Amino acid sequence: VPQSELEEAINAIEILRERGARVHCITNSVAQNFTANVLLACGARPSMTVSPEEIEFFVDRCDALLINLGTLDLERRKTINSAMVAAGRRKIPVVLDPVKCDISIPRLDFARRLIGRHALLLKANAAEAAALDGIEAGCRVVTGKVDVVDEDGRRVAVANGVPLMDRLVATGCVLGALIAALCAVAGSYRTGALAGLLWTGVAAELAAPAARGPGSFQVHFIDALASLDAATVREKARLS
Amino acid sequence: VPQSELEEAINAIEILRERGARVHCITNSVAQNFTANVLLACGARPSMTVSPEEIEFFVDRCDALLINLGTLDLERRKTINSAMVAAGRRKIPVVLDPVKCDISIPRLDFARRLIGRHALLLKANAAEAAALDGIEAGCRVVTGKVDVVDEDGRRVAVANGVPLMDRLVATGCVLGALIAALCAVAGSYRTGALAGLLWTGVAAELAAPAARGPGSFQVHFIDALASLDAATVREKARLS
Amino acid sequence: VPQSELEEAINAIEILRERGARVHCITNSVAQNFTANVLLACGARPSMTVSPEEIEFFVDRCDALLINLGTLDLERRKTINSAMVAAGRRKIPVVLDPVKCDISIPRLDFARRLIGRHALLLKANAAEAAALDGIEAGCRVVTGKVDVVDEDGRRVAVANGVPLMDRLVATGCVLGALIAALCAVAGSYRTGALAGLLWTGVAAELAAPAARGPGSFQVHFIDALASLDAATVREKARLS
Numbered sequence: 001v002p003q004s005e006l007e008e009a010i011n012a013i014e015i016l017r018e019r020g021a022r023v024h025c026i027t028n029s030v031a032q033n034f035t036a037n038v039l040l041a042c043g044a045r046p047s048m049t050v051s052p053e054e055i056e057f058f059v060d061r062c063d064a065l066l067i068n069l070g071t072l073d074l075e076r077r078k079t080i081n082s083a084m085v086a087a088g089r090r091k092i093p094v095v096l097d098p099v100k101c102d103i104s105i106p107r108l109d110f111a112r113r114l115i116g117r118h119a120l121l122l123k124a125n126a127a128e129a130a131a132l133d134g135i136e137a138g139c140r141v142v143t144g145k146v147d148v149v150d151e152d153g154r155r156v157a158v159a160n161g162v163p164l165m166d167r168l169v170a171t172g173c174v175l176g177a178l179i180a181a182l183c184a185v186a187g188s189y190r191t192g193a194l195a196g197l198l199w200t201g202v203a204a205e206l207a208a209p210a211a212r213g214p215g216s217f218q219v220h221f222i223d224a225l226a227s228l229d230a231a232t233v234r235e236k237a238r239l240s
Numbered sequence: 241v242p243q244s245e246l247e248e249a250i251n252a253i254e255i256l257r258e259r260g261a262r263v264h265c266i267t268n269s270v271a272q273n274f275t276a277n278v279l280l281a282c283g284a285r286p287s288m289t290v291s292p293e294e295i296e297f298f299v300d301r302c303d304a305l306l307i308n309l310g311t312l313d314l315e316r317r318k319t320i321n322s323a324m325v326a327a328g329r330r331k332i333p334v335v336l337d338p339v340k341c342d343i344s345i346p347r348l349d350f351a352r353r354l355i356g357r358h359a360l361l362l363k364a365n366a367a368e369a370a371a372l373d374g375i376e377a378g379c380r381v382v383t384g385k386v387d388v389v390d391e392d393g394r395r396v397a398v399a400n401g402v403p404l405m406d407r408l409v410a411t412g413c414v415l416g417a418l419i420a421a422l423c424a425v426a427g428s429y430r431t432g433a434l435a436g437l438l439w440t441g442v443a444a445e446l447a448a449p450a451a452r453g454p455g456s457f458q459v460h461f462i463d464a465l466a467s468l469d470a471a472t473v474r475e476k477a478r479l480s
Numbered sequence: 481v482p483q484s485e486l487e488e489a490i491n492a493i494e495i496l497r498e499r500g501a502r503v504h505c506i507t508n509s510v511a512q513n514f515t516a517n518v519l520l521a522c523g524a525r526p527s528m529t530v531s532p533e534e535i536e537f538f539v540d541r542c543d544a545l546l547i548n549l550g551t552l553d554l555e556r557r558k559t560i561n562s563a564m565v566a567a568g569r570r571k572i573p574v575v576l577d578p579v580k581c582d583i584s585i586p587r588l589d590f591a592r593r594l595i596g597r598h599a600l601l602l603k604a605n606a607a608e609a610a611a612l613d614g615i616e617a618g619c620r621v622v623t624g625k626v627d628v629v630d631e632d633g634r635r636v637a638v639a640n641g642v643p644l645m646d647r648l649v650a651t652g653c654v655l656g657a658l659i660a661a662l663c664a665v666a667g668s669y670r671t672g673a674l675a676g677l678l679w680t681g682v683a684a685e686l687a688a689p690a691a692r693g694p695g696s697f698q699v700h701f702i703d704a705l706a707s708l709d710a711a712t713v714r715e716k717a718r719l720s
Contacts, residue, residue, distance in 0.1 A: 033270050058343060073530070073531035106536045167521060219459055223456055224453070277648060280647050294586060332598055
């Protein structure tokens with residue numbers, strides 16, 4: 001990985017902190033509170049409405065859009081479709097997190113249609129990515145023990161993070177939201193994805209040693225996201 | 241500010257702690273959990289259903305009603321209308337928090353109709369209050385660096401609180417719910433509002449020095465809300 | 481209480497930790513996040529969708545089902561009916577938590593119909609249990625200062641737990657979800673219920689002395705749920 005990629009990612013983190021970015025999140029009801037708190041900790045400004053009557057007013061004022069398919073229902077589907085049109089018109093970055101699309105066929109079909117119709121960043125775990133295999137996405141992040149960003153065959157792997165993240169609900173969901181915020185300031189899906197993986201992965205590494213379990217890990221994780229500095233990201237980044 | 245106003249506010253805090261109050265909250269899905277935990281920490285008893293089929297059973301048993309317009313949708317609109325009728329019949333206090341009504345025109349219209357039809361306490365930030373300017377509300381709380389309670393031109397300013405509150409989602413939402421609980425025991429919107437601003441503002445000041453970021457701030461804030469005593473509120477109150 | 485009952489309950493805790501269990505939770509929006517985090521802390525794997533279009537895909541893959549009637553609405557009713565049919569077909573354990581059915585008549589009617597139609601474990605507080613009196617449930621857990629498990633007249637009482645649990649929202653809701661997970665591995669409602677009461681009650685006793693209020697109590701409680709060992713449960717269990 002060229003050193004310049006790391007520096008661009010760190011730069012995106014610093015710009016988000018200084019200038020902020022408004023991220024509209026259509027996300028599942030389990031993750032909404034944690035997602036909003038992570039965005040605020042990192043300098044972004046969240047909005048979270050999921051109603052079709054109001055969505056355009058919010059997308060018309062935001063800098064990035066997160067579409068997370070957890071707790072998908074008919075209202076969320078309608079809202080997502082309207083939001084995607086509004087985001088396309090405004091050419092803002094869109095991150096799609098097709099949560100558990102490997103389990104539900106209607107959800108998988110819905111995710112496929114979204115990817116086929118819009119240029120977006122797809123963030124998925126291995127099972128979800130496998131279910132969506134063969135669908136071309138502009139940029140793809142596959143999370144796991146090692147996370148991989150893949151844009152048109154140019155791949156970069158990030159080996160940061162800790163196992164405790166799997167004992168906390170919605171860590172993947174908040175990653176998607178943070179990547180959306182970072183894409184808005186970075187101007188590129190690839191840099192936004194890399195910055196989001198580094199920021200959450202390194203913050204988790206700082207939080208874990210002080211944690212006595214998943215409860216205190218969450219508290220330390222949010223604190224670390226808010227206070228992490230460029231030098232620490234640079235020192236701890238494990239890219240290849 | 242007459243000393244008696246401060247003492248009435250402190251009195252309301254102590255009564256809520258001793259006797260409790262049932263607050264029904266029609267609030268956004270992002271704030272529900274934090275709101276319920278803040279009410280419980282302060283001695284109130286929350287209920288949170290938002291379905292039109294059941295709302296009357298809950299409003300018929302509560303001592304105060306919170307209407308928060310975050311994540312507004314058609315079901316919440318229907319429920320709010322029924323709840324307002326039931327609250328009016330029972331003459332219990334109602335607090336309206338018109339979250340982000342400055343962004344969504346349908347939400348602004350809905351907020352205007354509610355205020356026009358019912359005597360309630362309006363709690364808003366500066367942008368929301370400006371969007372609703374010209375609408376008469378019985379009592380108005382405008383939050384900001386300094387919070388202002390305005391009832392028929394009698395104004396009181398509260399300068400408590402810390403900047404970290406803006407890094408935590410829904411601190412404004414929980415303030416509205418706590419004010420509703422305090423109005424129920426105080427018997428006056430003005431005293432309830434003052435008591436809620438003091439209780440959250442002073443608790444935040446106690447929590448902030450021990451916090452290493454927004455994650456631990458939330459934990460300390462809830463602990464401080466539960467343990468705050470009258471002497472500390474009296475000592476730290478900054479009213480003018 | 482025969483010593484063997486305690487050992488079977490401890491055994492269930494250890495099996496859940498080692499092998500895990502997938503629990504689908506149709507639960508209220510206030511409790512979703514805390515419920516998912518408690519299940520993950522204890523080794524279970526939660527899913528939380530409440531939409532009727534997708535529910536069968538999730539119930540077809542889970543090992544136990546939680547039905548919690550908080551924030552009940554028309555969509556949740558429809559989803560619960562479908563989920564119960566799918567769970568019955570697969571013969572997986574079902575836990576029903578009829579939250580606040582003593583307040584809402586339509587909710588009480590709905591709870592009655594569920595109990596009449598399906599063999600399930602009913603977990604309720606005293607007021608909810610009284611409202612449902614006379615309805616036969618296979619196994620019944622009534623929570624309070626002392627919790628009681630009653631299966632066909634064979635009763636066992638659990639006196640673990642701390643008062644601080646009442647200052648935290650949804651502790652009863654998370655207990656129901658954990659019992660569902662434990663029933664899946666124990667193969668019996670009675671052992672699952674006993675294991676869930678012991679695990680949460682003893683974890684709360686470990687968490688309380690370190691807590692300075694309900695905020696830090698929640699953090700310590702989740703940590704304790706994740707780290708509790710068999711020897712401590714055995715030592716602190718108060719069964720009669």
